[in-house]
Amino acid sequence: MSTSTKAITNFDLFSTKRPYCTQEHDMFRTTLRKFMEKEVSPFLHEWEENGHTPRELFRKMGEQGFLCPQVEPAYGGLGLDFGFNLVLAEELNRIGGGSNGAGTHSSIIVPYLESYGTEEQKKKYLPKCVNGEILSAVAMTEPGTGSDLANISTTAVRDGDYYLINGQKTFITNGINADLFFVVVKTDPKAIPARKGVSIIMVDGDTPGFSRGRKLKKLGQHSQDTCELIFEDARVPVANLLGVEGGGFYILMNKLQQERIIVANNAYALAVEMLKSTISYVKERQAFGKPICSFQNTQFEIAEMATELSLARSFLNDLAIQHMEGEEITTQASMAKWWVTDMARRMSSRCLQLHGGYGYMEEYDIARRYRDVAVMPIYAGTNEIMKNIIAKNLGL
Structure with a gap:
């Protein structure tokens, strides 16, 4: 066998090998994948139809040790590195649906509490x-x-040892299932600049004056519970302030690097599944007496998408290592967030087109993923905001 043939044979576009992964990471992935295939895959269609993922799923994930792998043992966690959060993100997005709420909880929200919470x-x-x-x-x-x-405009006014919170929130991921809300409020509406008046207060789900509004109907991610929140003189102890008054904006900005790396990895994992299923489909589907994969247009489309996927993986591997080493990579994380999510959105349309009429049918996963990926360039900071950040950091 020639060297070139070996190179082709050994190329694995969908490999789960990562430079930051050890045997322990691989074991975590294997165990989590088995759990997802047993506890999520068989029920995902039903949950999509119902527009809701059962709260019990997250309890099971916690019991199995899949939630918040980075939390220190002193607080009940395993104290694992960020690589485990990335494995969690990939495996959740490999299947998709409302189970992704576990990744948001583990890798985006809980780190606020770890970094800025009091010991109590x-x-x-x-x-x-x-x-x-x-x-x-x-x-x-x-x-x-x-x-x-x-x-x-949501405000929190000091009343002795409590805050009275008033206002509304919308598009809240995990809004129906959540038990603890990290609410961004104005504690000083007159602050100049305005960001210095922003704080974060933790609100328990059973707080008097707090209620959940409508469960929102969305274009995609149907089984991911998303809703409105309403605060009407919600009375929350001052002890639930995260960090210091006026420090909320700083807390949010300081954690956005990790959030955007996670979101980019989510988009990558979803793109992998779209391309994988599309390659399988074009090999099986016949047209004019031969497989669709034999047509040059199909081959070029697949080749282009495979290249983009490989580039994304290399970039994300590099960012993961830099982030784990504590480097400040806000600009690169912003680049990854916009480019990878945009790539995944483009890929969804290309993969659906290669499925032809069947791509429009709900029985094929590409239809669901086409809808689900549409929001990724919007949340965690729109891709337009990402480009503003990049331009600013380039001195423009």
């Missing part, structure tokens, strides 16, 4: 976040405010 707050909440007794949500977006977080 950590002891109270972290063990339950790890074992699945608590599922978390972050409440930033409002009906009139999206990317411009400094100008939110």
